[in-house]
Amino acid sequence: MSIRDEILRLKAEKNAIIMAHNYQRPEVQDIADFLGDSFALARKAIETDADVIVFCGVDFMAEAAAILNPDKIVVHANGESRCPMAAMVDLEKLREMKKEYPNAKVVAYVNTTAKTKAESDVCCTSANAVRIVERIDSNEVIFMPDRHLREYVQSQVPDKKVILWPGYCYAHEEITPKLITNLKKAHPKAEVMIHPECSMETIALADHVFSTGGMVRYAGESEAKEFIVGTEEGMAYRLKTLYPEKTFYPVEQSICHNMKRIHLEDVLRALETLEPVVKVPEDIAERAKKPLELMLELGRSD
Numbered sequence: 688m689s690i691r692d693e694i695l696r697l698k699a700e701k702n703a704i705i706m707a708h709n710y711q712r713p714e715v716q717d718i719a720d721f722l723g724d725s726f727a728l729a730r731k732a733i734e735t736d737a738d739v740i741v742f743c744g745v746d747f748m749a750e751a752a753a754i755l756n757p758d759k760i761v762v763h764a765n766g767e768s769r770c771p772m773a774a775m776v777d778l779e780k781l782r783e784m785k786k787e788y789p790n791a792k793v794v795a796y797v798n799t800t801a802k803t804k805a806e807s808d809v810c811c812t813s814a815n816a817v818r819i820v821e822r823i824d825s826n827e828v829i830f831m832p833d834r835h836l837r838e839y840v841q842s843q844v845p846d847k848k849v850i851l852w853p854g855y856c857y858a859h860e861e862i863t864p865k866l867i868t869n870l871k872k873a874h875p876k877a878e879v880m881i882h883p884e885c886s887m888e889t890i891a892l893a894d895h896v897f898s899t900g901g902m903v904r905y906a907g908e909s910e911a912k913e914f915i916v917g918t919e920e921g922m923a924y925r926l927k928t929l930y931p932e933k934t935f936y937p938v939e940q941s942i943c944h945n946m947k948r949i950h951l952e953d954v955l956r957a958l959e960t961l962e963p964v965v966k967v968p969e970d971i972a973e974r975a976k977k978p979l980e981l982m983l984e985l986g987r988s989d
């Protein structure tokens with residue numbers, strides 16, 4: 688039996704669902720029941736009636752699924768798949784910052800650990816960050832941990848003070864203005880979609896600034912036939928699969944090696960052993976759930 692068939696057999700036997708982020712390897716994307724960005728995955732996690740969620744994404748995403756689904760078994764396909772940006776938050780420094788800005792609300796990008804979320808007022812993803820900062824009932828926010836997303840949000844919500852935390856995503860920092868300019872020269876008819884974790888200099892070259900979920904929607908709706916995909920390279924595979932009649936040019940230098948730690952063998956092992964189960968201590972989970980739920984409420988479009 689092929690590894691793929693064995694995964695499908697075990698999935699049915701254990702009433703499991705495989706959820707995967709858009710940056711996963713093509714073979715992992717192909718086996719997933721649900722693919723999406725962090726926001727879509729968080730929403731889907733609460734809708735599923737499966738008993739087991741096998742999560743193919745980095746640690747904070749699996750944690751969020753576990754927090755939102757205390758009654759389900761959430762298994763991380765590879766416990767070593769961790770987001771370095773989420774690890775750029777020092778909780779002591781955050782507490783000091785909260786004292787320094789007593790009126791500020793803490794907006795934690797979903798790319799944070801459960802412990803960071805537990806210290807925050809609301810979460811956001813790249814899909815809803817602007818909307819969340821607009822809607823949160825405070826004129827000052829501490830926005831963490833991505834400095835580029837903070838700068839983009841500040842440019843879109845100029846009436847509020849959006850305070851910097853100096854984290855970054857190495858995969859998106861690889862997407863330099865020079866690389867995008869070269870791609871534009873090579874493909875002059877292509878529309879340029881850029882993720883807001885990129886620098887403002889790179890964003891300045893974009894026709895559209897989108898989360899990966901936004902890219903999926905827009906590429907389907909647009910009349911354009913060619914797109915430059917300014918985010919982690921796995922996204923281009925997702926778009927090609929969805930819209931085979933269109934052409935997508937990835938930035939090949941942008942690779943999240945942490946996402947790519949998950950292979951089909953890991954998915955199979957996770958289904959066989961139901962390990963490692965993602966466990967968030969109850970008190971942390973309870974506190975981290977509130978900003979996640981507030982995100983789901985504030986982040987809805989009208």
Ligand code: SF4
Nearest residue numbers: 745770772856858943
């Ligand atoms: S792409 Fe960047 S933010 Fe996303 S998991 Fe990888 S390092 Fe973290």
